[in-house]
Amino acid sequence: MGSEKIAVVTGSNKGIGLAIVRGLCKQFNGTVYLTARDEVRGMEAVKCLEQEGLTPKFHQLDTDSESSIKIFRDHILKNHGGIDVLVNNAAMAFKNSATEPFSYQANMTLRVNYFDTLNVCDQLFPLLRKHARVVHMSSYAGHLTRINGKEPEAATLRSKLSSPTLTTNELNDLVKSFLSLAAEGKHEEAGWPNTSYGVSKVAVSALGRIQQREFDEKRPNDDIVLNNVHPGLVDTDMTATLVQ
Numbered sequence: 001m002g003s004e005k006i007a008v009v010t011g012s013n014k015g016i017g018l019a020i021v022r023g024l025c026k027q028f029n030g031t032v033y034l035t036a037r038d039e040v041r042g043m044e045a046v047k048c049l050e051q052e053g054l055t056p057k058f059h060q061l062d063t064d065s066e067s068s069i070k071i072f073r074d075h076i077l078k079n080h081g082g083i084d085v086l087v088n089n090a091a092m093a094f095k096n097s098a099t100e101p102f103s104y105q106a107n108m109t110l111r112v113n114y115f116d117t118l119n120v121c122d123q124l125f126p127l128l129r130k131h132a133r134v135v136h137m138s139s140y141a142g143h144l145t146r147i148n149g150k151e152p153e154a155a156t157l158r159s160k161l162s163s164p165t166l167t168t169n170e171l172n173d174l175v176k177s178f179l180s181l182a183a184e185g186k187h188e189e190a191g192w193p194n195t196s197y198g199v200s201k202v203a204v205s206a207l208g209r210i211q212q213r214e215f216d217e218k219r220p221n222d223d224i225v226l227n228n229v230h231p232g233l234v235d236t237d238m239t240a241t242l243v244q
């Protein structure tokens, strides 16, 4: 235990996550974990890759469940001792045609895409080994320019979200204030955009910048690198639902 390299991809039973696992199985010199909240969907994806001659390992991981994250963390700790590559890919988006109230969509989207990603990081970051690489699957929708509600309030938000001294607690408070304003339908006049997916990805990108700063401060000799990534527009179930 300990010398073999370990890669983990969240939400990887389909879409971009599955493609990342496929790519890692081909190029990464170590064990690749395909994880999924649903064991059946996860195992089907593993079988599909096995038919291609690839050999990912599977473990259940529901990023929306504290206990599932902890069980996965304990499994990795016990069996491998650490993580070398972590891809935070799991996320959701409502269809453009969704009829749920904006506030409901905002709460759900920020919870899955932002707060759950933060929970995964809080549990798994202590397992990151020297030279680890972390990817947050952000989006072009996570660009700061997407904070484009009423000015000058939006400019103030952009400046807070991009502040080099922003902390996770302050970021959480900003996200919570967006959710409170969304509940009253006042988010746009406070500077926020009318897209909860966009806000979730802007928040994930801001989180990544904070976390890189913290790696640099707390583990200066460990060469841990985190990137926020926009994968390009990819034809998946998510984009299919976005345009419906």
Ligand SMILES: NC(=O)c1ccc[n+]([C@@H]2O[C@H](COP(=O)([O-])OP(=O)(O)OC[C@H]3O[C@@H](n4cnc5c(N)ncnc54)[C@H](OP(=O)(O)O)[C@@H]3O)[C@@H](O)[C@H]2O)c1
Residues within 6 Å of the ligand: 010, 011, 012, 013, 014, 015, 016, 017, 036, 037, 038, 041, 061, 062, 063, 064, 065, 088, 089, 090, 091, 092, 112, 137, 138, 139, 140, 230, 231, 232, 233, 234, 235, 236, 237, 238, 239
């Ligand atoms: N497609 C694009 O053009 C595009 C562009 C920019 C960014 N992105 C980002 O790229 C990532 C992957 O997107 P995609 O297009 O591949 O979407 P997708 O096909 O809908 O896949 C999303 C994956 O996340 C999983 N997931 C959702 N909630 C989860 C949870 N609570 N626990 C564990 N897994 C969960 C889904 O599992 P289930 O099958 O169980 O639902 C699925 O495996 C996302 O972060 C997305 O925001 C995509």
